Amino acid sequence: MESVYQKEHCSWVSEKICLRDYFSAFSAAISTIGSCKNIGSYTSKVDETNNNIMELMDVSFTNDEMKILSETCSINQLKVPGEPPLVDVKCVKARPGLYDKSRIPEAASDLETIKRLSKRIMNVETIGQLKYRSSIWLRDDLFQAADLEIGKHFLVTVRVYHPFCHKIGMRNTHGPRCSQEIVLLGNQMLTDLRDKILCPSDLAVSSEVSENPDQNVTQKTTDEYKSGFIFIEDTFYSDYRDPTNRDYSRVIREWAASHDLGPFQTGVMEKTKFEALTVRLGYPYVYQHQGNCEHLIVFSDLRLLHVSDSLSLQNYPCCRSISSANARYCMICNYYVARWITFENERVPFDPCFFCEHCFRSYNYVDGKKVGNFKAYPFYDKTAL
Incomplete structure (x- = not known):
């Protein structure tokens, strides 16, 4: 894969990351600072935090002295009258109104510097909104049970792109378009990702119905063609959950061997966890199903579970955003959506x-x-x- 899509030509692609080793080392490093179970809950760790501060400063204070010191050094001392309210950044990508500006005093509204600053801020906000105009941001935290441990589990964000059809000798002038963004836990299987991917080809009807369009057709292509694979770092992970599933990668590996490409490895999708993978951030991998329906998938983010994330196992995998693509309209009337x-x-x-x-x-x-x-x-x- 690297001989075709070379990493050195792409500054946004990271080095290879072994997810299990990386986050094990990271979790061990932050555990020395304190327990990760109550990150963001300062009240339950006040004494321990104060002791750590005094140990680092090589001093000793009484509880009253520590309270006075905390109030004196509090960030609240930096507040000024008329300051904008605190911003809830729980959903960073809810761009409109995220960073509200403070009200401009009437006496200063005629200043040329204030006018130019207001115009520049408006342009920045407009560009920020346009950046996400093709995505619809979702909330998928339906369950509130807290059965995941903060700092122990990590999240994997995968961007899935619309299927594409490449023809030799023809140049595709349209770049890849993101279809959806999915967030999974590191201990979930690759099949959890596949089951969360939405693709119209899975809902298509495989039988031709022109003679009787009123017949009730309930069998979809996803019920008949269940095979598929995910290609990550020279390894084909195939789905064998159904005994009739085929190995789509076999013909590809045979072709590659005849052209001195490879070697390529094989794996089982339903037995492979994300934490067992070695991946590159920003590097394109492939998901193929329905015979020849191919999607690019990209690992866009890896991070430890935080207190602001959903702590319920039932909420993962979750779809963070979907494409706001236009509908396909009838070619006759160009008014109604095609059926x-x-x-x-x-x-x-x-x-x-x-x-x-x-x-x-x-x-x-x-x-x-x-x-x-x-x-x-x-x-x-x-x-x-």
């Missing part, structure tokens, strides 16, 4: 062609009978996921 897709349709200039419910039936059927030759399948738009 059908046809192939090899002789009576339309597009192949494939998308139809809304009304246009599909009124254009392709007369008194319920099929007109012309075409293949039809129900279409599930990505905005409906």
Whole structure:
């Protein structure tokens, strides 16, 4: 993989990180400072904290002297009248209104410096909002039970991109578009990531229904084609939860061996935890399913669980954000969202062609009978996921 996508040409890609070793060392390092179970809860650790401070300062104070010292050195002493209220940064990416400006006094509103400063701040806020205009931020903390230990578990953030189709000799002018951002625990399996990924191809109907579009089709492609793999650092992790699943990576490994590429390793997706992986932040890996539906996946963040995170195991994996992609509209009326897709349709200039419910039936059927030759399948738009 590195021979194709070279790391030295990408400054945003990190070195390889063994997740288990890295966070074990990190947890051990911060445990020497104090217990991580009550990070953010100062009341339960006041005495221990005071003792540590006095030990570092090589001094001894009584409780009253320590209280006076704490009040004197408190950050509250830095407050001034008219200061903006404290900002809740629990959801950092809720950009609008996050950093509210203090009110400009009327006497200073005519100053040219104040006018220019206000304009610059407005431009900064506008750019910040545009940065996240293609994402819808979600909250998935439905359960409030605190059964996860702060400082012991770590979180893995994975960005999943829309599927792409590469054709040799054709240049793709559109860059990859992020479909969703998923947060998982380090002790969860790769299958937990796969089950959380939303893709319209999983909901497609594999049978052709042009002869009888009213038939009740309940079997989706995800029920028929359950195989898939995740490719991370020269290893193919295949899903074998169903006995009928195939190893999609076999033909790839055979082709690679014939072209002096590799060697590549294999693994079992449902038996591999994230903490057992060695990954690079910012480096593209691959998730493939439904035969040839390929997604780029990128590890964007790794960090220890914090008190501000959800501490319930049932809330993971969670979807942090999804793409606000536009819907696919009917190619006939261009008004309603598409519900059908046809192939090899002789009576339309597009192949494939998308139809809304009304246009599909009124254009392709007369008194319920099929007109012309075409293949039809129900279409599930990505905005409906």
